[in-house]
Amino acid sequence: MNLIGAPLSPFVRKVRVYLEERNIPFTAEMALPGSNDPEFRKLSPLGKIPAFTDGDVAISDSSVILAYLEAKNGAALVPEQPAQLARALWFEEYGDSAEFDIFIAGIFFPQVVAPRLHGTEPDSSAIEKSVARLPEVFDYLEGEINGEFLVADRLTVADIGVVSPFVNLQYAGHQPDSAKWPKLASYVAGIMARPSFRAAMSDEAEAMQKMAG
Ligand SMILES: N[C@@H](CCC(=O)N[C@@H](CS)C(=O)NCC(=O)O)C(=O)O
Known part of the structure; x- marks a missing residue:
């Protein structure tokens, strides 16, 4: 899993903290908000950080990334009730x-x-x-x-x-x-x-x- 973004973004931090809380290993890659790098834009069409990849899966919204991780790893930080x-x-x-x-x-x-x-x-x-x-x-x-x-x-x-x-x-x-x-x-x-x-x-x-x- 690769978390792409800049460290001071609250949205990047949200995902990083979630991954830490669940002990999910990840790598981190730098990208600036609004970057026009074509490879980054493929992963984040709106140019926003974070972008995130897990194999072939690419996601570019912090809430969607957390929902994906809950679905993939079993619900832990989103209550079911x-x-x-x-x-x-x-x-x-x-x-x-x-x-x-x-x-x-x-x-x-x-x-x-x-x-x-x-x-x-x-x-x-x-x-x-x-x-x-x-x-x-x-x-x-x-x-x-x-x-x-x-x-x-x-x-x-x-x-x-x-x-x-x-x-x-x-x-x-x-x-x-x-x-x-x-x-x-x-x-x-x-x-x-x-x-x-x-x-x-x-x-x-x-x-x-x-x-x-
Ligand atoms: N809804 C997005 C918001 C992400 C977002 O707005 N990130 C800011 C940086 S903190 C950004 O990339 N802004 C660049 C832009 O809007 O072009 C999420 O939850 O990930």
Whole structure:
């Protein structure tokens, strides 16, 4: 199995963490988001990362990759009980959409990546608008969390999908204040302390250092 992408992407991290959690061996290959390399485009028609191959099977969406791995290896991180399954997939999607839009597109990318990529100053007023939206995400999650995991008292794709974007947010210097969002702060710290997340973050350290200049 080959995971293709760049280490700081929350979507690449989602897949990497899943593979670690299930002890599935894989190789990792570098590709930048939006790459026009024809070989990469064959695997990822939209040019997005991650792309993923398993023999002849090529997949280019993190949620589809996790669904494939659940089907191939036996369900482990997606609950079977319908209401729990829906809740787990909802939170995975919430991480991929609402959190991605504010944490990564709104803060991490313009603050950390764009200045390095384009040699320009960060657009502080646009970033501040996204920072001002953090409480709406934090309030929502605080109301949904009751303990160590979001669903079924065990790790699911919900936790991987929700916490992965918090890693980028932390790289950009933001995290939920434990005085205001105690359940969320403790939940995020607990999931991020898992060996799977620690391994991903340790692999990313060099890329993050380069990004920070
Ligand atoms: N739905 C996709 C989203 C992947 C995605 O948007 N990746 C970003 C990088 S974090 C990307 O490749 N962007 C390049 C582009 O949109 O051209 C997934 O879950 O894998």
